[in-house]
Amino acid sequence: MDGDVDVPAGIQRALSAFLDRQEQRLAAIGPELTEQVQAARDATSGGKRLRPSFCYWGFRAAGGDPALPILPAAASLEMLHVSALVHDDVMDSSDVRRGAPAAHRRFEALQRERAEKSGYGGDPVGFGVGAAILLGDLCLIWADELLHTSGFDAAALARAEQYFDAVRVEVTAGQYLDLVAQASGESDMDLALRVLRYKSATYTIERPLHIGAALAGGDAHLISALSGYGLPLGEAFQLRDDLLGVFGDPALTGKPAGDDLREGKRTVLIAYAVDHASEAQLVEFDRLFGRPDLDDDEIQLLREILQDSRAVQACEDLITDRTEDALDALDRAPLADDAARKALTDLAVAATSRVV
Amino acid sequence: MDGDVDVPAGIQRALSAFLDRQEQRLAAIGPELTEQVQAARDATSGGKRLRPSFCYWGFRAAGGDPALPILPAAASLEMLHVSALVHDDVMDSSDVRRGAPAAHRRFEALQRERAEKSGYGGDPVGFGVGAAILLGDLCLIWADELLHTSGFDAAALARAEQYFDAVRVEVTAGQYLDLVAQASGESDMDLALRVLRYKSATYTIERPLHIGAALAGGDAHLISALSGYGLPLGEAFQLRDDLLGVFGDPALTGKPAGDDLREGKRTVLIAYAVDHASEAQLVEFDRLFGRPDLDDDEIQLLREILQDSRAVQACEDLITDRTEDALDALDRAPLADDAARKALTDLAVAATSRVV
Numbered sequence: 117m118d119g120d121v122d123v124p125a126g127i128q129r130a131l132s133a134f135l136d137r138q139e140q141r142l143a144a145i146g147p148e149l150t151e152q153v154q155a156a157r158d159a160t161s162g163g164k165r166l167r168p169s170f171c172y173w174g175f176r177a178a179g180g181d182p183a184l185p186i187l188p189a190a191a192s193l194e195m196l197h198v199s200a201l202v203h204d205d206v207m208d209s210s211d212v213r214r215g216a217p218a219a220h221r222r223f224e225a226l227q228r229e230r231a232e233k234s235g236y237g238g239d240p241v242g243f244g245v246g247a248a249i250l251l252g253d254l255c256l257i258w259a260d261e262l263l264h265t266s267g268f269d270a271a272a273l274a275r276a277e278q279y280f281d282a283v284r285v286e287v288t289a290g291q292y293l294d295l296v297a298q299a300s301g302e303s304d305m306d307l308a309l310r311v312l313r314y315k316s317a318t319y320t321i322e323r324p325l326h327i328g329a330a331l332a333g334g335d336a337h338l339i340s341a342l343s344g345y346g347l348p349l350g351e352a353f354q355l356r357d358d359l360l361g362v363f364g365d366p367a368l369t370g371k372p373a374g375d376d377l378r379e380g381k382r383t384v385l386i387a388y389a390v391d392h393a394s395e396a397q398l399v400e401f402d403r404l405f406g407r408p409d410l411d412d413d414e415i416q417l418l419r420e421i422l423q424d425s426r427a428v429q430a431c432e433d434l435i436t437d438r439t440e441d442a443l444d445a446l447d448r449a450p451l452a453d454d455a456a457r458k459a460l461t462d463l464a465v466a467a468t469s470r471v472v
Numbered sequence: 473m474d475g476d477v478d479v480p481a482g483i484q485r486a487l488s489a490f491l492d493r494q495e496q497r498l499a500a501i502g503p504e505l506t507e508q509v510q511a512a513r514d515a516t517s518g519g520k521r522l523r524p525s526f527c528y529w530g531f532r533a534a535g536g537d538p539a540l541p542i543l544p545a546a547a548s549l550e551m552l553h554v555s556a557l558v559h560d561d562v563m564d565s566s567d568v569r570r571g572a573p574a575a576h577r578r579f580e581a582l583q584r585e586r587a588e589k590s591g592y593g594g595d596p597v598g599f600g601v602g603a604a605i606l607l608g609d610l611c612l613i614w615a616d617e618l619l620h621t622s623g624f625d626a627a628a629l630a631r632a633e634q635y636f637d638a639v640r641v642e643v644t645a646g647q648y649l650d651l652v653a654q655a656s657g658e659s660d661m662d663l664a665l666r667v668l669r670y671k672s673a674t675y676t677i678e679r680p681l682h683i684g685a686a687l688a689g690g691d692a693h694l695i696s697a698l699s700g701y702g703l704p705l706g707e708a709f710q711l712r713d714d715l716l717g718v719f720g721d722p723a724l725t726g727k728p729a730g731d732d733l734r735e736g737k738r739t740v741l742i743a744y745a746v747d748h749a750s751e752a753q754l755v756e757f758d759r760l761f762g763r764p765d766l767d768d769d770e771i772q773l774l775r776e777i778l779q780d781s782r783a784v785q786a787c788e789d790l791i792t793d794r795t796e797d798a799l800d801a802l803d804r805a806p807l808a809d810d811a812a813r814k815a816l817t818d819l820a821v822a823a824t825s826r827v828v
Contacts, residue, residue, distance in 0.1 A: 236657030270626035301592030
């Protein structure tokens, strides 16, 4: 519950209603498509609904009338997020998402079942990857459809579209930077900071706020004030996420312990460690980091290097600083609504401590 | 040249200008993104511009004023097409597109070059796949942005959006049906016909006509008349494409001879052959069809089975019938413009004989 409205519940309703309509439409093309709609239902269930929440409160911050269809419009950001996650899991060959099989693994299992019945082996891995690419495409298309069929008038939609275009391109560009960073085999602080910003910060907080505010007719002054809050907070959010990827409890993250170390994710945390580790630590680090078969002891060893090089402390300090900057900016921001100020304060804590 | 305007040249200009703007925007995120923009430029160059051409003439057929920005709007369909091709090539592991390396192979080669310089091997194949998934995503996002930033007013865009939403979902659904068909290891005429319709027919001709007509304010009667022309013509177009995938000249198709036989594409042509082949032919067919290492003699053997089972003749007959149905429907259609009638007649020939 954020403030006076249960945004996550409203987002769930909007997503379910939208997917009901899509299921009817796709049934006309073929019963096989039910598999895609079901995968979309599962992929869009759960999660903290951070992006739609920021969109909702950006709308309220600009004085938007809660009787307008802001929840379906905000749900578009959850659909966009799911599209990015599904494609990201294919690119990273991740097996697990939110404690359940990743979409490509789910389709792979479906095809294995079918193959067992028909006796034709085929290529279940290839089917899984192909089907997940298409699921991500559908969610990307549906994100847009959710927004422009939400019920806002054409003028409001035209104001929001420039930010919606920006966020879609930014997150895709950020993913590409991440891919380049992983492929380089090196840690580069400048590149890690740009991945942090575009793959996550603008996309999770700043742009959702902008889209909500634009739908409500917020002016340039408010949009800029929301950036002052959203950008540092988005960076703090992702720094927390990076720490959880290494130190997080699998029961809370929905991913195996130390998963980011096995994947070799070149985060700001890692870039700091590489810049500040001793030579002996660096040798050990290079030997272990990014090996898919790391055991618990090796994970522990890498964690110690991150602690001892003070990389963990540096990230914690950054999180604290950026969150404070965000809250200071929020104090000064010309919000139209006190409930929005309260909700955005609560969300700042929730996004950076990840205990929602 | 179609009628009184050079649509392909106008589409090329619109795509280049749009990608120039995107390049500037992405440069702010990082110089690495130039690689994505360059890949998009190459992927959107060449081709027959069939989809934008049908969109343009649908607009003119509805009495649209050619001084309006119909070419940038129509270019959105070429961008959508490129998105589908890039993802399709990843799903099929195709090496070649339009005579050049497929996008994922191109990114793979880029990463190999970088890896040679840095001495870090990494995973160039994984990089290629990931980068091509992101390129397809960018083109899908840009298709939408091209349409809604084309310069049409909000009312015209709102009319066109329902058809744009439909075509994006239909082509993705059609791709999924195709994936299911390939994975089944069987030929099923009903499924092959649905793939034909949704993966290609509606997407190549009917929906582009609808989008153009809707932008011009065409009424329901015209929209329906355009379906009468577009749907059968779209099916004839894809049947021709299926024949070319087996019998086509590599110099014209931009793909190796008999490529669809190596890939094991379960087309209407193949479904017909399987339904009508003798038992001896069927044994031979099952032994060879879909084997990636088929040599020229084996390709020739499969071609003979397709001829002898009369599958080729059946497809040719279908192409003739559907094209005639399309032209009859065009004769009766209430078009606002004689140039449009002439151009759509010419396009019907061009799309089904593939000699443009």
